[in-house]
Amino acid sequence: MNGNAHKSAFVATGLMLFALFFGAGNLIFPAAMGQQAGSNVFTAMTGFLLTGAGLPLLGVIAVGYSGSRDVQDLASRVAPWYGVAFAVALYLSIGPLFAIPRTATVSFEIGVVPFLGEVSDSGKSGALVAFSIVFFALSYWLSLSPGKLVDRIGKILTPVLLVAITVLVGYAAFAPAGAPPAPAEAYAQGALTKGILDGYETMDALASLVFAIIVIEAVYAMGVSDKKQVLSLTARAGMVAAACLAVVYVFIAYMGATGVAAIGMQESGAAVLSKSAEHYFGGTGKVLLAVIVFLACLSTSVGLITACAEYFNRLLPKMSYQALVTVFTLVSLVIANFGLSAIIKFSIPVLMLLYPLTVAIIALAFLHNVFGGHRIVYACTIGATAVIALLDGWRTLHGMLGGAEDGLVMRIDGALKTALPLYASGLGWVLPALAGLVVGVVLAKGKKV
Template sequence: MKEGEKLMEKKISFSAYFFIGLMLFALFFGAGNLIFPAYLGQLSGTNVWIAILGFLVTGAGLPLLGVLAIGVSGSSDVQSLASRVHPVYGVVFAIALYLTIGPFFALPRTGSVSFEIGIAPFLGEGNHPIALFIFSVVFFGISLWLSLSPSKIVDRVGKYLTPALLIFLAVLIIAALVKPLGEQTEPLKDYAVSPFTTGFLEGYNTMDALASLVFGIIVINAIRASGAKSKRDIAFACLKSGLIAVGCLAVVYVFVAYIGSMSVTKLGLFDNGGPVLSGAASFYFGQLGKVLLAFIIALACLTTSIGLITACASYFQKLYPKIRYGAYVTIFSAFACLVANVGLANLIEFSVPVLMMIYPLTIVLILLTFLNPLFKGRRVVYVSTMVFTGVISLMEGAKAFNIPLGPIEIFFNTYVPFYQNSLGWATLALCGFIVGIIIAACTKPTVERAHNEVNV
């Protein structure tokens, strides 16, 4: 058996790791991965390097851990992984995750970002609402059509557009290094006080840690097709391919944030990162550069939109097969079209409370997956840790919604470390984990443990 495993290992060449890594990068990479580091750069200014380190933890590190969690656990999908807490929780968590990266936030954002970078810079301010509506109808109409009729066009656009976008960004970065837009300005808002933590929380907006639990299955299937069969080989292949993907993401994040940090004096301060990239492209390459960037990003967003629609429709059709796949595609496309019209800045603002609730739960689930052998898959540990985390997650969401919490807020501010930095969930998750371990040590295992130990 060991000799067979070694032979399987030899079949996976570096080129296979490399191309799977690029595929994963393309799955993660969308316009949202550009606008948030650019905006971070604008607000963090001279603190950009500390802020981007925090951003890299959640924007690059967590997606890598998410893919590895799927590979290590042997779970068939995110619902299966979350069902380690409880089957009902698995369904609820999967639905919340798919709706977040789908029609509620990430999907409509593909249209909003395309408009913000590709159309808005060429229009007068008063023309934005009607233009956004027309653009959204066209954009999501095309997405709907291509999602209903899978075509090689989507694969070809994704295959050539991602490298084209990266080449354009590389040229833009080199131009910014040779001829900076301006001087870095003083940090603003929370970036002046706690740049690392603020950058860490800003990384939530990429939603890539959520998406990694969906994309992980795609990566594992590609790895298996390359020859890996054993759990160990798949885990190592996930790690190597994942490092390539997040390495590319990290390079893009760092340099886009650097461009943003020098842009305020020349371009002004914006309420999102879209105009930063458009303005930088125009500054270095004129109208042609702005048009080219708009065209590439619009097509890149289109492929992302199609991928999200098909992923969400496929999951919900599997969950509730009485509704046809085509009906789900139509519903999600139409809903995303409507939501996109609230505008990019509003869409980002509305998404923050939801992300503050779901991200801690996602991070803790990923970490528990790696710690699973330590407590032998005992469900009580999963439940205890998630209950403690869930309490603080709900509070973080309420706080982001500006809902007054009164004495509860005062208590948590006083007694829960890191709560004031919106990281109190880490403290309570640790408490829940310890409580779960103690309960597991004092009680006998049940049949659920055997279920959790499968493929771990």
């Protein structure tokens, strides 16, 4: 490929990657965070960008740099069984259990509900069923031909999506409704750390290990075979996607922060977006937002269904790709009809478990050559990280289900809040991970003696 062809290829691939990332959570979470962070919006947004844009970029580059076939191959450096367990948990989380159903419910809440007017709960439920059937029928059709993702998404859907987003958030940026309010309690102190944790909810760092394979395969399909060129194009495509994500996040969060003066505090990011669009553009704004949300969520749904079906086809070769697309589409359809609030609620404990493990494996992929790729280093680092990650997930689920305040997990939690730095802020896994890395390196060197 010549220089111009390379440039065109990585831009189209980068736009495809942005569209795959930019779905349900990428719209609602920065909007909600902007309202809550208020005058501390840019401090919180700095943290949000680290996990919402920076980590996905590192995840894409890490997979390309590692030369792994997929996330299972990368995670198997810890142990073969761990590779399968981690990959299955990750694919199911960003697939039919949480992320794919969320794309349909967010599309419905933002793009359809504002047009329903006064409707009963049963009427709204019926409308969700009808909408989700149409949404997943389109997702199913687009997912049957994964080789056409760049053309269908990178060259068609994404440019339309970016233009629509620019119109909405650009107007809000240059004509803010008012000054940001005082920050909510959670953002008054430690807004940076809270922003980091908010970025978890986009699930993009998890998805990056999956979408990276789609990007790499797209690069190979363009006729690029040199490994250095593949890594270069993959990294540059990741930079295009991360830059687009970062810009959109900043503008959406700013719109949320400055919009409080006009629309008041809202219960969810979906309501923030809907009422902001209506404030700035009236009825046209609701249509514009519906287009943005539908395109964003549809492209992400297609990418996730495709990625999940391709992985499980490799894991379970007796099941065809087409059959798996059907299964994942139908499961997602069923779960979507439990509603957005339920999906978000039950995803949080899983994210508290998987995110630290994902960050750790990304870091180890980059450090692989530094410590000689010894399995003991991978095992010690992931093992130490997993202890705190499991506790965080267990504690979050315990609280969500209304567990006793004096239960075992809460007693352990209380002790760690005073004994382990960063634990109280939700980043207690960082120091154990570093300690595990050091111990692993020492043990690896000891084997050589």
